[in-house]
Amino acid sequence: MLRPVKKRIEHMLKPFPTLYRWASRLYGTVNRSTAPLSPGAPGALREALALAKEWASGDVGDYYEFGIYRGGAFAAAQRACRELGIESVHFYGFDSFQGLPPVEGIDETDGIFYEGQFAAPKDAVVRNLTEEGVDWDRTTLIEGFFSDSLTEEAKEAYPFRSVAVALLDCDLYSSTQEVLSWLESYLVDGSILLFDDWESFGDDGDLGQKRAFSEFLTKHPGLQAESLLSFPPHGQGFVVRRGQ
Numbered sequence: 543m544l545r546p547v548k549k550r551i552e553h554m555l556k557p558f559p560t561l562y563r564w565a566s567r568l569y570g571t572v573n574r575s576t577a578p579l580s581p582g583a584p585g586a587l588r589e590a591l592a593l594a595k596e597w598a599s600g601d602v603g604d605y606y607e608f609g610i611y612r613g614g615a616f617a618a619a620q621r622a623c624r625e626l627g628i629e630s631v632h633f634y635g636f637d638s639f640q641g642l643p644p645v646e647g648i649d650e651t652d653g654i655f656y657e658g659q660f661a662a663p664k665d666a667v668v669r670n671l672t673e674e675g676v677d678w679d680r681t682t683l684i685e686g687f688f689s690d691s692l693t694e695e696a697k698e699a700y701p702f703r704s705v706a707v708a709l710l711d712c713d714l715y716s717s718t719q720e721v722l723s724w725l726e727s728y729l730v731d732g733s734i735l736l737f738d739d740w741e742s743f744g745d746d747g748d749l750g751q752k753r754a755f756s757e758f759l760t761k762h763p764g765l766q767a768e769s770l771l772s773f774p775p776h777g778q779g780f781v782v783r784r785g786q
């Protein structure tokens with residue numbers, strides 16, 4: 543019920559960037575909710591994980607989330623796996639735990655996003671996830687800005703497997719571009735990608751996650767994407783098809 547009010551206030555404050563950021567930070571401090579920021583994310587995750595289980599001929603693969611903030615959607619993904627009886631999946635969460643990196647270039651459009659937005663310290667996130675009953679034997683959090691953490695060294699350091707489901711909840715074109723480029727080697731036929739910020743810049747395909755995914759697919763002609771589902775308020779999911 544509060545969401546439309548919040549949206550209206552954001553819209554009113556957008557022409558005044560300093561005020562907008564101040565109010566946004568204040569809201570983040572006052573509102574300690576650990577629920578996923580997107581109300582549609584838990585349902586989309588459950589649907590995607592159920593499909594991943596149904597389609598798997600052997601190993602389901604792993605769950606990846608890029609941008610976990612306070613851990614709401616991450617915990618929801620683990621809950622869904624428990625309910626669906628999916629036991630083999632490992633859960634990887636990637637975040638700076640310092641919020642967004644510097645917002646530059648096309649990501650500055652509309653002034654919606656700013657450096658440091660969605661900062662949540664790692665120890666607080668670990669506490670939230672523990673309270674949510676997360677199984678730490680099946681969970682790995684990887685701290686750092688993606689430009690530092692999504693590396694070839696990380697691929698050697700962790701036993702990453704193919705993507706069953708990946709939630710890309712990192713708001714920006716630049717962050718999404720970094721994620722897709724790193725994740726490419728783990729995408730198999732049937733991997734599901736959920737873009738939480740698909741419509742964050744409206745329907746302009748030259749911005750945000752839409753642009754990053756379109757450029758990624760052009761760069762990798764062996765990969766195709768089939769639209770799978772959409773989820774509120776801005777999300778869109780795809781199934782990856784990989785030619786042999």
Ligand SMILES: C[S@@+](CC[C@H](N)C(=O)[O-])C[C@H]1O[C@@H](n2cnc3c(N)ncnc32)[C@H](O)[C@@H]1O
Pocket residue numbers: 577578579580583608609610611612613614615616636637638639640641642643659660661662686687688689711712713714716717
């Ligand atoms: C909208 S929040 C994620 C919300 C979360 N998935 C949920 O449902 O509650 C976006 C997150 O992306 C992270 N993020 C965005 N770009 C990043 C980057 N380049 N490197 C590391 N973290 C990044 C921010 O720190 C922030 O925690």
